[in-house]
Amino acid sequence: MEHLSSVPPRQGLVIFLNGTSSSGKSSIAAELLPLLDEPYFYLPVDAFHAMRSSNPIPPDELATVLHRTWRGFHRAVAGMAAAGNNVIVDHVFSAQWRLRDCLSVLVPQDVVLVGVRCPAEELERRERERGDRPVGLAAAQSEQVHAHGIYDIECDTAELTARECAVRIKEFLPGRPRPTAFERLRDAR
Numbered sequence: 001m002e003h004l005s006s007v008p009p010r011q012g013l014v015i016f017l018n019g020t021s022s023s024g025k026s027s028i029a030a031e032l033l034p035l036l037d038e039p040y041f042y043l044p045v046d047a048f049h050a051m052r053s054s055n056p057i058p059p060d061e062l063a064t065v066l067h068r069t070w071r072g073f074h075r076a077v078a079g080m081a082a083a084g085n086n087v088i089v090d091h092v093f094s095a096q097w098r099l100r101d102c103l104s105v106l107v108p109q110d111v112v113l114v115g116v117r118c119p120a121e122e123l124e125r126r127e128r129e130r131g132d133r134p135v136g137l138a139a140a141q142s143e144q145v146h147a148h149g150i151y152d153i154e155c156d157t158a159e160l161t162a163r164e165c166a167v168r169i170k171e172f173l174p175g176r177p178r179p180t181a182f183e184r185l186r187d188a189r
Contacts, residue, residue, distance in 0.1 A: 009084060010084045011081060011082065011084065011107055011110045012080065012081035012082075012083070012084050012085040012086045012087055012110065013081070013086045013087075013110055013111075013112065013173075014077060014081050014086075014087045014088075014089060014106060014110060014111045014112070015032070015040070015086075015087070015088045015089065015112045015114060015169065015173075016089045016091065016102075016106075016111050016112065016113050016114060016182075017029060017088065017089060017090050017091070017114050017116050018091055018092065018093050018113065018114065018115060018116065018145065018146075018151075019092070019115065019116030019117060019118070019145060019157075020092060020094075020118070020123060020137075020138035020139075020141040020142050020145050021092060021123075021127075021133055021137050021138045021141060022118070022123050022126040022127050022130065022133065022137075022138045023116045023117065023118045023123065023138065023157060024116055024118060024155075024157035024162055024165070025044075025090040025091075025116050026044055026046075026090050027157070027162035028114075028116060028155065028157070028162045028165045028166050028169070029042050029044070029088045029090055030042075030162070031162045031163045031165070031166035032088060032166040032169060032170065033088065035166050035167065035170045036086070036170060038086055039085075039086065040085075040086040040087060040088050041080060041085055041086070041087050041088070042087075042088045042090070043073075043076065043077055043080065043087055043088070043089055043090070044089075044090035044091075045070065045073050045089075045090060045091045045092070046090070048069055048070075048072065048073045048076070049069060052065075052069065070098055070101070071101060073091075074098075074101050074102050074105050074106075075105055077089055077102075077105075077106065078105040078106050078107075081106065081107065081110060082107075092141060092145055093144070093145050093146075093147075093148065094141040094144050094145055095144065096144070096147070099148055099185070100189070102182075103182060103185055103186045103189065106182065108179075108180055108182035108183040108185075108186050109178065109179075109180055109182075109183055111180060111181075111182040112152045112153070112169070112172070112173065112176055112180065112181075113150070113151050113152050113153075113180070113181040113182055113185075114151065114152065114153050114154070114155065114169060115146060115151035115153070115154035115155070116154075116155055116157060116165070117146070117154060117155065117156045117157070118138075118156065118157045118158050119156075119158050120138070120139045120142065122157075122158045123138035123139060123142075124136065124138070124139065126138075148185055150181045150184050150185055151181050152172070152176060152177075152180055152181045153168065153169060153172045155168060155169070
């Protein structure tokens with residue numbers, strides 16, 4: 001049996017799905033996982049929030065707790081990739097600091113930034129159908145989520161199914177151009 005110390009180090013690839021709430025990120029990730037040729041871990045930010053104890057958080061501490069959760073999430077993704085694991089991330093850049101923090105902890109050349117877009121009318125329809133978030137949340141997030149304006153690849157989930165988006169992303173990976181969107185965003189800072 002081979003010793004783990006003899007496994008050559010490598011940086012994992014991060015497929016970063018950024019879009020508003022209800023835009024279809026988790027549906028794309030679910031379709032993408034079985035399509036990819038190598039093992040990938042799916043790390044949605046919502047899973048990190050779900051891991052928190054159910055003890056009530058005082059309102060004056062909520063912002064701090066959420067901020068620490070997101071920072072920890074970014075570092076967990078970076079740690080998984082640094083250990084050589086491929087990762088699919090489902091996140092919302094609804095605040096500028098989240099993108100800046102990700103740019104500071106992830107290896108930019110190993111991130112594929114995917115813009116997941118969907119028209120406001122369809123987002124609202126999905127929110128009403130789901131019933132687990134306020135109608136209008138996605139529309140309120142939309143401008144900030146995509147404010148940085150640079151992606152490696154984009155998908156519109158009103159025009160393509162989650163499966164079609166996943167296929168487009170998979171087909172994009174082998175010839176992804178350099179500099180990556182994360183490299184260009186980091187250099188623009």
